[in-house]
Amino acid sequence: MPLPRLIPCLDVAGGRVVKGVRFAGLRDVGDPVELGAAYSSAGADELVFLDVEATLHERRTILDVVTRIAGRLAIPFTVGGGVRTAADGAALLGAGADKVSVNSAALARPALIGELAELLGSQAVVVAIDASAGRVRTRAGTQDAEREAVPWAQEAAERGAGEILLTSIDADGTRAGYDLELTSAVADAVPVPVIASGGAGGARHVADALACAQAALLASILHEDPARLTSLRAELRAMGIPLRDAI
Amino acid sequence: MRVAVCDYGAGNIRSVLAAFVRLGADPSATLDPEAVAAADLAVLPGVGAAGTAMTRLRARGLDEALRKRVAGGGATLGICLGLQLALEESEEDGGVPGLDLLPGRAVRLREGRVPRIGWAPVEPGGEAFYFAHSYAAETPAATGHSEGFVAEARAGSFVGVQFHPEKSGGAGSRFLARCLSRV
Numbered sequence: 001m002p003l004p005r006l007i008p009c010l011d012v013a014g015g016r017v018v019k020g021v022r023f024a025g026l027r028d029v030g031d032p033v034e035l036g037a038a039y040s041s042a043g044a045d046e047l048v049f050l051d052v053e054a055t056l057h058e059r060r061t062i063l064d065v066v067t068r069i070a071g072r073l074a075i076p077f078t079v080g081g082g083v084r085t086a087a088d089g090a091a092l093l094g095a096g097a098d099k100v101s102v103n104s105a106a107l108a109r110p111a112l113i114g115e116l117a118e119l120l121g122s123q124a125v126v127v128a129i130d131a132s133a134g135r136v137r138t139r140a141g142t143q144d145a146e147r148e149a150v151p152w153a154q155e156a157a158e159r160g161a162g163e164i165l166l167t168s169i170d171a172d173g174t175r176a177g178y179d180l181e182l183t184s185a186v187a188d189a190v191p192v193p194v195i196a197s198g199g200a201g202g203a204r205h206v207a208d209a210l211a212c213a214q215a216a217l218l219a220s221i222l223h224e225d226p227a228r229l230t231s232l233r234a235e236l237r238a239m240g241i242p243l244r245d246a247i
Numbered sequence: 248m249r250v251a252v253c254d255y256g257a258g259n260i261r262s263v264l265a266a267f268v269r270l271g272a273d274p275s276a277t278l279d280p281e282a283v284a285a286a287d288l289a290v291l292p293g294v295g296a297a298g299t300a301m302t303r304l305r306a307r308g309l310d311e312a313l314r315k316r317v318a319g320g321g322a323t324l325g326i327c328l329g330l331q332l333a334l335e336e337s338e339e340d341g342g343v344p345g346l347d348l349l350p351g352r353a354v355r356l357r358e359g360r361v362p363r364i365g366w367a368p369v370e371p372g373g374e375a376f377y378f379a380h381s382y383a384a385e386t387p388a389a390t391g392h393s394e395g396f397v398a399e400a401r402a403g404s405f406v407g408v409q410f411h412p413e414k415s416g417g418a419g420s421r422f423l424a425r426c427l428s429r430v
Contacts, residue, residue, distance in 0.1 A: 001394070002378060040416070047346025056341055071265045076377055076414045098379070098414065121258070121295035123362040123379040152408065156365035162379075193360050240343045243304040244366045247417050 003244050006216035006236075007195060008222055008229060011034060012081075013053045017063045017224065022169075029224045033068045038226040040075050041100065043233050043246035048101070048165075048212035048217060049075070051081030058082065063095045078126055086115040093120055100161020101126035101165060104138045107145045107152075107231035110159060117160025125163075127156035127194075131182055132169040136206070141169050149182060150189045157190040164194045171199030173220060178209040188214050210241060250274040251286035251314075253329075255303040258294035263326065267411035269425055270369045276429055280312035289316055292413075293328030294369045294379070297337040297353065299343070300328055310346055317348050317405045329394045330400065331382055331429030341381060352387025356396075366410045369410065370412040376410035382410060 010017045010032055017035050017172045018026040029035075036047050049069070051062045061201040068081055079092050080101030100120070106112050108125055117241045130137045133146060133192055138145040140186040145152075153164050166186050168179030178199045187194040196209040197217035209216045250267045252260050254276035258287070267274035274290075275282070283289050292312060293300055304310045317323050325333045334345045345353070356363055356374075365411035366375040369391050376398070384397040384407070391399030400407045406426065412419035 001359055002363065002367040003375060005365050067261070070259075070261050071268075074266060074269070074414065074416050074420060076379070076411070093259050094261070096259060096265070098262070102295060119295075122381060123364060124258075125295060163364060191360060192362065193364050214360065 002083065002241055003215070005195075005211040006038045006229070007046045007048055007215055007217050007245065008044050008198070009048040009050060009217050010218045010224075011050050011052045012062065012065060013051070015065050016059070018052065029238055032064045032065050033072050035224060035226070036069055036077070037072050038230055039054040040073050042226040042229040044075060044229060045215070045244065046075055047077040049077060049079050052080065063091060066092055066095040066097050067232055068115075076178070079124070080128060084090075085112070086119045089116045089124070092125060096098070099126050099162070101128045103128040103130065104140075106156065107136065107138045107147070110155065113156055113159040113161055118163070122160050122162035125161050126153060126165050127153075127161040127163075128140050128155060128165040128167065129156070130167045130169050130184075134182065137169055150185050153186045153189065154189050157192045161192060163192055163195060164190055166194055166213070167197040167217075172197070174199055175201030175221070177201065178216070179213055180208055183209060184212040203239065206232065206239055207236055248272040248285045248286065248430065250288045250290060251277050251283045252290045252292060253283065253304070253309055254278055255300065256308060258292065258328070260292050262413045263290060263292045266371055266420065266423055270420065270427060278307050278309070279332065280308045282322070283309060283312040284316055287322065287389050288426060289313065289321060289323045291323065291325045291329035291332065293332065295328060296339065297328065297331060297343045297345075297382070298340040300332055301343055302388055304332070313346055314348065317403055320404045321424070322349075323351060323405045324426055325405065325407035326413070327355075327380060327409060327411055327425055329383055330409055331408050332424045333405060334386060337382060347386070347398050349386055349407060351384055351388065351400075353382045354385050356380070363396070365395045369393045376412065376415040376418055376422070378410045380409060
């Protein structure tokens with residue numbers, strides 16, 4: 001198996017990295033290209049950029065941001081938010097993204113996963129699943145999707161997803177650790193790589209997640225601070241996690 | 248240094264162009280067989296399905312342009328699907344004839360999680376590169392391996408790599424710089 005991956009996640013709106021998306025105000029915390037480059041220098045294995053507004057007006061903005069990121073970064077990155085058709089995915093890859101992630105749009109129309117895989121290849125298609133108490137939530141976690149997480153992950157992989165990005169809504173933001181039970185259940189059920197997300201408070205949590213999943217998404221634990229990624233990598237290496245030498 | 252990157256609609260060539268720009272080369276995306284013939288280095292990138300990719304290469308005459316270029320000793324680099332297309336055939340889609348620049352065939356990965364995605368050490372050297380693939384080459388021309396899979400293969404002036412040097416950070420950049428230095 002390839003080495004375990006650490007994947008910082010950046011929320012983007014209006015061409016800027018923002019914070020506090022679950023609340024009323026979005027706070028500007030920097031330029032996605034500069035912050036992405038700083039994480040890359042700090043040893044990120046990949047990056048995820050989530051377009052949290054993803055309105056029609058925003059599409060042009062995110063494509064411009066993706067083009068700038070691709071010109072600067074020499075590591076892979078995924079873009080999520082607002083992908084509703086295979087053509088949306090192709091536009092993001094054409095702008096320089098390596099993968100696209102889909103969530104609610106795939107729940108609303110599961111055939112989208114196969115259409116994306118057919119056009120872009122499975123390795124470029126990430127299906128993001130938000131789960132609470134084993135059930136899938138949709139529309140940024142606000143609605144029950146009337147599906148169980150494990151069978152939905154299996155169906156997504158069968159339809160052509162190349163990776164599953166699994167977020168535990170219950171654990172998200174608690175900093176009390178990833179939902180290892182859910183992560184293990186999904187990872188055991190699908191043949192594709194799984195990225196664990198939600199709940200990281202410290203290196204021990206990330207190490208535990210990497211024992212179940214192939215990658216760990218890092219969001220609030222980093223506080224948009226690349227130096228925290230450097231220290232986290234050092235702590236994980238001290239625990240014997242075989243991270244790559246990022247030189 | 249002119250680098251012709253075959254732009255036949257098989258995935259993310261912007262990152263390949265950007266990687267060569269960062270190295271001070273002069274890359275361009277092209278579908279013109281003459282540009283492929285004239286470049287100092289030709290690059291066959293690619294992600295996605297082998298059958299579609301071969302159809303597109305043939306439609307533009309790029310298959311012949313690449314064969315002639317390699318036969319004439321022109322430096323040529325295949326990346327990911329570009330390595331698999333260089334083989335005699337791929338077992339994808341029930342069997343797809345390749346460019347026959349390298350002996351051997353591309354076969355579906357049958358162990359581990361597929362797609363195989365992530366950074367893995369490449370021997371010799373031991374540096375980690377980024378992989379994202381569901382098929383791998385089986386070839387006697389292999390010159391590098393990663394976890395038992397062919398990571399690099401060479402025949403004459405053709406070099407094919409299964410990993411993505413344009414996505415492999417410093418290690419990838421150094422690999423591409425070596426490709427340019429050999430031209």
